[in-house]
Amino acid sequence: MDAIKTEVYNILENAIRAAIMAGELSITEVPDIPFSPTKTPEHGDIATPIALGLAKQARMAPRKIAEIIVKHIDLEAHPTLHKIDIAGAGFINVHLSNEWLYDTLRTIAAMQSRYGTSDKGAGKHLQIEFVSANPTGPLNIVSGRAAAVGDTLVNLLNTIGYKAIREFYVNDAGGQVERLGESIDVRYRQALGEENLEIPEGGYQGEYLREFAATIVETEGDKCLQLEMDERIAYFRDKGIDHILAQQKASLERFGVSFDVWSSEKAIRDSGKPEEIIERFREKQYLYEAEGATWFRTTDFGDDKDCVVIRSNGEYTYFVPDAAYHRDKFDRGFTTAIDLFGPDHQGHITRLKSFVKALGMPDDWLEISIIQQVNLVDAEGKRQDMSKRSGQFYTLDTLIDELAETVGEQFAVDVARYFFLMRANNTHLDFNMELAITHATENPVFYIQYAHARCCSIFEQGSEQGITPKPIEAVSLKQLTEPMEYELIRKLAEFPAVVLLSAEAREAHRVPHYLHELSGIFHPYYNQHRVLDPSDMEKTHARLTLVQSVQTVLRNGLTLLGISAPVSM
RNA sequence: GCGCCUAUAGCUCAAUUGGAUAGAGCAACGGACUUCUAAUCCGUAGGUUGCAGGUUCGAUUCCUGCUAGGCGUGCCA
Known part of the structure; x- marks a missing residue:
């Protein structure tokens, strides 16, 4: 999906540029092109509301802008594009050719357990506490x-x-x-x-x-x-x-x-680090004495109250070792530290961020999220x-x-x-x-696991009938013509993006929802379309390839969640 | 009092970070096993997105003010 999005992005960008050159769009430069999700197949595979966004600047109706942009796209020159529609208020809907769907299956077949991985993180070291x-x-x-x-x-x-x-x-x-x-x-x-x-x-x-x-x-x-x-x-x-x-x-x-x-x-x-921390705080004038205790000016960092760092009995409050601990994390070379706190620690967020800042670490180095x-x-x-x-x-x-x-x-x-x-x-x-x-049997997790078990079951049944999946190069993917098959592959293609988004937003819950949706397409498909059909081996092999892809994505997704992918239930 | 979180279908929650007709699962009702596993499927129904404003082509999403609930709030961690 990533490569195809880049390709479509470039095509659209060139079209807008061409329209500007032709004097048909009165805007100064090509803006970022946003993609919006397509909720229904009628809206194609990739959609953009770019024409809506340009309306004000170009002083033109969005639909008119969309028409101009589309006019500058030569479908013949781009075999990956099937057709382009303009719909609604001025959305540009790009329908991809089937070849793209087959490529998705080929990618999954080639990458297997690695399908969904990317190198976005570039090997940077993160620490999650x-x-x-x-x-x-x-x-x-x-x-x-x-x-x-x-x-x-x-x-x-x-x-x-x-x-x-x-x-x-x-x-x-x-x-x-x-x-x-x-x-x-x-x-x-x-x-x-x-x-x-x-x-x-x-x-x-x-x-x-x-x-x-x-x-x-x-x-x-x-x-x-x-x-x-x-x-x-x-x-x-x-x-x-x-x-x-x-x-x-x-x-x-x-x-x-x-x-x-x-x-x-x-x-x-x-380790002596708390003493160093106190020394640094003192040097930077963040500390003061009051009521027999030593206080840190968290109010300088937006907190509503200052906090005690050394109690009147001479002992540190836990803030000091905690600040030292986070300094230690930083010194260990993590580009980002992520703390997951319990609900009772929310008051600690501003304080800890204050310490991090006071110790000279970058503002965004520490991310804190409350569970x-x-x-x-x-x-x-x-x-x-x-x-x-x-x-x-x-x-x-x-x-x-x-x-x-x-x-x-x-x-x-x-x-x-x-x-x-x-x-x-x-x-x-x-x-x-x-x-x-x-x-328990109605739990969504069983729904997903059962989908995986069903995939396995199909292969088992197939091998009993002497049908074993062929390598994808030998399979006629054109046999996949059902709307549900199209929908299924589209969903499979989303997986890497779901993983990426989920990781970057630190929102793990997107993965279970995705897997539930995928299963929600697979179960009906299973019920309505027979995979193993001895009278049509071409179709059987195409569908087996599809089922293998579903199985792979389900397994990869469940593995991410630390949930088992049973072969039978 | 102040701060943070939450408010979406009867219930529990989504909504790709500002996009098209707001989606699932439970619960309710009616159907489908001689079939690759019925832990499944098909169909019906369900909404003033807490309230009131604002920002703009467009708001569940952003801003302000309310209301309700939860959590936190100077020497525990």
Whole structure:
């Protein structure tokens, strides 16, 4: 599609230039020619509203302009063009010749799993940071959404030629992990029979810490009580971080997400970089002292309030290591860093961007996108609170467990990933468990997977009848004459553009929608037109080639999403 | 109070970044298995794109002001 668009662009550009030369269009220079999507085959394959855009400047009716432009195009000289129409308010609709359709099939056949790739990214290094959940509890489903989105974005970016990596920032230092240590301490002592103990303010109430404490009692008995309280809490903190981090990793692996780099906040704190950051901020006069604390002037960068970077007790707030961490990313040579934040971090966006700017990095180097909250809706349609502190959160593992009961482990992961990916990042997502479980067979992901399985089934059936697909050079593609076949190929041709757009806009949800649309053409086609027809082998082979292309695109698309492409269902 | 996000069919959401008649899936109703898998297909119905202005050839998309919901909001991360 890209090559053909360029070709059409050039043809149109030359036509406009010729019209200007002939004195028929009173405009000074050839503008950018926009293409608009064609929603129906009647509008051709490539359309442009360029005549509408020129109307004012040329002081002429759009349709008249379109006529002039089209007059300067010699269809005979361009075999790829079938015909050109002027329609509506002055749209120029370009219909391509069938040869273009066949080329699409040839391209897919030649590129196979690489169909959809491009070199737009030119090998630039990108880093996507996502999930980055505190090591204080199991991953909840918002983290699951972030994991699915981040993982897919990396796939998409790598597909269009970037070198993108997945990174997880572990907040293994600071107040929250101290509360973790204290909470484990309480559970540990409770497990040993001590009474009248309560989880401290800001601590973690979840059942998982009770279980974890029980395993400590099992392996170490009561000997931890011999430690001083401070030492004991630090011991439990470190032990807890290791344990919970391992759990989080296991959940992510189960979900099909593996990170390339795990960064540690503690390591950043210990590296001396926070001190350098503070020094630089101080030099540039961004800091001031007030109320016993050190503040950063985020208001200089458009925030509504300044923020504390060094607390009155002398400790850094997490802003400092976070700023140091982002400086570190920059120093590692990434051309762009993309952070996927949870909904509770939106206040952090302006601050972090302020730090990035204050540290002399380019404005657009850091992209931040919020993965909005996931509301778990239960059978009664009631929303459930998923805060970690409340202790009644719903974890990613629980979600997959519950789905797996009905559809099995592999499909559970597939369904969850698809549900998380099908919505735009910045919209709130209602995850209706009841619907996902009881109507599992009506899930869009099955619709797509079934389309793929059907393709496979056709080949299996064919080989039983002794029909094996021929190489595309030996196939008479002219046999593909049905409108649905035309529609199908047009859709297949869109795939690389969908991948490109999706990656550049950081909008993973476009891919699931595309695959659903493609399946929505294939299923009816399958129902209405027989592929294997022993009485017409020419047509059979042409259709097999088409089905192979559909299969390839479905598989490539599902792979991008981390969803399996089953050969049978 | 201030900031960010959201508002589109009864429900959940799309709409190729400003283009042509705003599209899918659920839910509802009526049909199709002697067929390459019925996890499918065919048909019917569903809309003042939250409200009011503005920008222009053209707005679901951009701007302003409202309304409603969610989230965030100076020493947690």
